[in-house]
Amino acid sequence: xxxxxxxxxxxxxxxxxxxxxxxxxxxxxxxxxxxxxxxxxxxxxxxxxxxxxxxxxxxxxxxxxxxxxxxxxxxxxxxxxxxxxxxxxxxxxxxxxxxxxxxxxxxxxxxxxxxxxxxxxxxxxxxxxxxxxxxxxxxxxxxxxxxxxxxxxxxxxxxxxxxxxxxxxxxxxxxxxxxxxxxxxxxxxxxxxxxxxxxxxxxxxxxxxxxxxxxxxxxxxxxxxxxxxxxxxxxxxxxxxxxxxxxx
Amino acid sequence: xxxxxxxxxxxxxxxxxxxxxxxxxxxxxxxxxxxxxxxxxxxxxxxxxxxxxxxxxxxxxxxxxxxxxxxxxxxxxxxxxxxxxxxxxxxxxxxxxxxxxx
Numbered sequence: 001x002x003x004x005x006x007x008x009x010x011x012x013x014x015x016x017x018x019x020x021x022x023x024x025x026x027x028x029x030x031x032x033x034x035x036x037x038x039x040x041x042x043x044x045x046x047x048x049x050x051x052x053x054x055x056x057x058x059x060x061x062x063x064x065x066x067x068x069x070x071x072x073x074x075x076x077x078x079x080x081x082x083x084x085x086x087x088x089x090x091x092x093x094x095x096x097x098x099x100x101x102x103x104x105x106x107x108x109x110x111x112x113x114x115x116x117x118x119x120x121x122x123x124x125x126x127x128x129x130x131x132x133x134x135x136x137x138x139x140x141x142x143x144x145x146x147x148x149x150x151x152x153x154x155x156x157x158x159x160x161x162x163x164x165x166x167x168x169x170x171x172x173x174x175x176x177x178x179x180x181x182x183x184x185x186x187x188x189x190x191x192x193x194x195x196x197x198x199x200x201x202x203x204x205x206x207x208x209x210x211x212x213x214x215x216x217x218x219x220x221x222x223x224x225x226x227x228x229x230x231x232x233x234x235x236x237x238x239x240x241x242x243x244x245x246x247x248x
Numbered sequence: 249x250x251x252x253x254x255x256x257x258x259x260x261x262x263x264x265x266x267x268x269x270x271x272x273x274x275x276x277x278x279x280x281x282x283x284x285x286x287x288x289x290x291x292x293x294x295x296x297x298x299x300x301x302x303x304x305x306x307x308x309x310x311x312x313x314x315x316x317x318x319x320x321x322x323x324x325x326x327x328x329x330x331x332x333x334x335x336x337x338x339x340x341x342x343x344x345x346x347x348x349x350x
Contacts, residue, residue: 013329020331024338045254052258062257071253078257082264084292089268090277091289096269107265116293119286163341165300166313170320170337172297177324179290192291193298200299201306212295213288 010126018134021113022141024167029145030152031159032059037150039067050146054108054139058082061205080206087213088115095127109135113168116175184219191215310350316341 029050036046041063049059058078065074088110089096095118096106109132117134121127159165180186192215199208277285301317303309320337328336 017330020334024334042250045250048251048254049257053254053261055261058257058261062253066250066253071250075253075256075260079260079264082261084296085261085265086268087285087288087292089265089270090272091268091285093269093272098273103266103269107269108262110265110269112293112296115289119289119293161342161345163312163316163338163343163345165309166316166320166341167334167338169297169301169317170324171330171334172293172300173317173321174324174330174333176290176293176297177321179286180294185287185290188287189290189294193294196295196299197302200303205305208299209292209295212291215291215295216284216288219284219287 014130014133017117018137021134021171022137024164024171025138025141026145026148027162027164028056028159028168029142030149032056032063033146033149033151034153035060035149036063037153039063041067043150046146046150047143050143053078054142055082055085055111056142077205080204081209083206084112084209085110088112091115092118092131094124095131097128106131106135109139111135111138112172113138113175116172120175120178187218188215191218312341312344312349315344315349 032050033046036049037043045063045066049062053059053062055078058081061081062074062078065071065077089107092110092115096103096110114131114135118127118131121130176189180189192212195214196208196212199211203211272285297317301309301314304313316337316339319340320333323336324333
């Protein structure tokens with residue numbers, strides 16, 4: 001049983017987290033808008049991308065390739081980078097909802113940060129609120145940031161000088177850390193992340209992260225090496241990740 | 249041409265997002281497969297975090313960024329609030345760059 005007071009406190013914490021990530025998104029969105037204009041691309045491109053593509057990494061990659069005169073490469077590289085959304089969708093499907101209206105809108109709001117925030121929450125009802133709150137917050141702040149960058153151009157400053165490139169990986173780590181308290185999840189995630197880093201110098205953008213799925217292979221290893229069949233599959237319910245915070 | 253590229257990227261990205269959400273219950277996944285999905289997502293997110301922390305394009309990102317991320321990760325490990333983790337990571341990296349560390 002949760003008391004109303006505690007619910008309010010966790011809601012406040014969620015809003016604070018959403019506010020923090022919104023500010024970072026505005027700053028990075030502004031740099032996206034400014035870079036697009038600096039490339040000499042038409043003004044509609046950053047706006048169209050931030051609303052209908054809504055995937056930061058793919059947007060930066062794509063405008064670079066479009067500016068270099070290679071729009072076909074921009075499409076393929078962007079799609080390769082975004083292919084991770086398919087397994088993400090499988091993982092958060094229950095949270096997005098079963099109604100078509102929710103699925104059609106909710107799918108568009110899916111980003112790395114939304115998935116990380118969602119999977120970090122244990123309670124299914126709260127999960128749903130987290131997904132929509134973070135999703136709408138990020139969509140709004142990303143587009144506001146893009147508009148700011150287009151309007152201000154180079155005056156928005158360099159996000160690297162603000163250290164924002166360190167903020168996003170650190171935020172992701174904070175969100176996935178509780179799920180890593182489960183030994184099997186930890187082995188799979190660390191193996192996958194290691195494979196991705198090793199593959200980064202040799203594979204085109206997007207593929208290394210997908211290679212992280214090979215990390216699931218550690219489950220096939222003999223038990224004492226961390227493998228074996230996933231334990232507690234029937235008791236884990238719809239949220240094995242993060243459910244065992246106490247069992248570190 | 250450019251408008252076609254933006255639309256193709258948008259439609260393709262949306263299709264992949266929606267496909268996962270819709271396929272999840274069409275596939276009637278077994279219990280153990282259900283358990284694998286969040287693990288797969290955790291592996292992808294961990295890979296995103298680690299590659300973004302260490303790499304810039306296909307090369308090493310330098311010292312300032314991984315150091316900032318490490319400070320953030322340590323604070324997250326000590327159960328610091330999310331905001332503190334993010335701000336400390338960015339501030340560490342920004343200060344190191346200000347001091348001339350690449």
